[in-house]
Amino acid sequence: MRAAHDVSALRQMLAGLEAERLPGASSAFSLGATGPDSVLADTLARGALHEIYAAEGADMPAASGFALALALRSAQAEGEAPPYPRPIVWVRQDFLDSEAGRLDAHGLRDLGLDPSRLILVRARDPEQALRAAGDAVRCAALGAVLLEPWGEPKALDLTATRRLALRAGASGVTLFLLRMAAKPSASVAVTRWLVRPILSNPLPADAPGAPAFAVALLRHxxxxxGHDWNLEWDHESCSFRDIAPLSRPVVSVPAGKPARQDAGAQEAAGDVRPFRRAG
Known part of the structure; x- marks a missing residue:
């Protein structure tokens, strides 16, 4: 047991040393909220690797939403207002469709991402996902890359994360590693986040509020x-804000399914079509 503990400690130390040797990003991005920005101002590096973990299985949608929000923030050039023109690549292992559900175009738009700006890559296994993400992050024309493998694949080791981070540093494209059903392990990620959903503040007439997250910064x-914040996401400005205390409990989404719109209402609201397979 002592030897296993020493090996684990050595891996963590090596991960920190490797992170310090990685090329520095040319710029940084903020969250847009006063709480975290007062601590993290100019320290969230673009062109680097960041990790987002779901605290529990039921927290996977919240972790996905937070990761996409970070990707949108990192894709914003200085002085640029949303929507952002550069596409985002999301590399996702097929198994996640059955465990966490498929990505929904309406949900992406509600978070502030035009679905036409998303390139979704579905990989059959972790090795294929790593190869696809490694190729994508080399493309400097992208806004960001999200990599979402399932579980704790052996291929995703310290060497693999260092390779990805080096490619991100060379291209300037920020890479977000979204971890589901996994425990934190040695990597060269610049930051590591743990995400849970929380109740949102209601809108007028008790309408569901903005997506709200409890986030913990596990590593920087x-x-x-060692910092924790409660944040909500404003899809119009593509920015986080500190969440105000709730006066009473509310749910963040309707309890039942939304009513189906007729064709005229869909056309008036702007129809969001499902993803189509390319190639």
């Missing part, structure tokens, strides 16, 4: 870890 290369 600059030593700023």
């Amino acid at each position: 290369r600059g030593g700023l870890q």
Whole structure:
């Protein structure tokens, strides 16, 4: 047991040393909320690797939403207002469709991403997902890359994360590693986040509020870890804001399914069509 503990500690130390040797990103992005930005100002690196973990299985949708929100923030050039023109690549292992559900075009638009700007890559196994993400992150024309494998694949080791981070540093494209059904392990990620959903503040007439997250910064290369924030996401400005205390419990989404719109209403609201397979 002692030897296993020593090996684990050595891996964590090596991960930190490797992170310090990675090429520095040319710029940084913020979350847009006063709480985290007062701590993390100019320290969230573009062109780097960031990790987002779901706290529990039921928290996977929240972790996905938070990861996409970070990707949108990192894709924003200085002085640029949404919507952002550069596409985002999401590399997703097929198995996640049955475990967490498929990505929904309406949901993406509600988070502030035009579905036409998303390139969805479905991989049959972790090895294929790593290869696809490694190729994508080399493309400097992208806004960001999300990599979503399932579980704790052996292929996703310290060497693999270092390779991905080096490619991100060379291209300037930020890579977000979304971890589901996995425990934190040695990597060269600049930041590591743990995400849970929380109740949202209601809109007028008790309409469902904005997506709300409880986030914990588990790791930061600059030593700023150990902070927790409650945040909500504004899809119009593509920015986080500190969540106000709730006066009473509310649910963040309707309890039942939304009413189906007729064709005229869909056309008036702007129809969002499902993804279509390319190639």
